[in-house]
Amino acid sequence: MxxxxxxxxxxxxxxxxxxxxxxxxxxxxxxxxxxxxxxxxxxxxxxxxxxxxIDNERLDQLATGIENIGERLGSIEGRVAHVERGLDDRVRRSEVHDLDIALARMEGRLDMMAAASQATGASVTRIEDYLLQLSQNAKNK
Structure with a gap:
């Protein structure tokens, strides 16, 4: 001073x-x-x-790093979009539930058909036995 x-x-x-x-x-x-x-x-x-x-070289390195981060984010964004498209094509829980219900109905129908065919088979066996007895009785007479 x-x-x-x-x-x-x-x-x-x-x-x-x-x-x-x-x-x-x-x-x-x-x-x-x-x-x-x-x-x-x-x-x-x-x-x-x-x-x-901060010197210019360091600023250039930072700018390059930021550009690299931007490129990587673009790549990740593309991969996420690909996964989202894949998820859209997958079966949802409600669709699996609907298939389970349809399969249970089909099993019920098959069980009914099996019971009906078993009853028909038993009827055919009885008729065959009856016809065989008639034919045997006719031969014996």
Missing amino acids: NAAAMPDTNAFLMNLVEQAGPVAAGIAVVLLILFFGLKWSGAFAMIGSGKSV
Whole structure:
């Protein structure tokens, strides 16, 4: 700091103490010291300039990585769409239930047909036996 700025600073501080009180003056002094200390150390230079924090090569690598992620997401999206189409073609639970009911009905009908054919078979056997007895009785007479 130069000598010409000192009286202005002293006058500013005295004026601040008179108007705001000693606590506010102390806070203002600490903030001024922090501000000028950070400015002198170069900390503010890095905040304003992105080039000093991240170099162009690193930015290019990040951009390439983001492009690769986009390509992979596109690939995954295609695979998910393929799986969804496959799921649409699969049998649903309600369809399997309907098939179970139809199969149970068919089994019932087959059981009825088996019982009817068994009864018909027994009738045919009785008629055959009767006819054989008639023919044997006719031969014996």
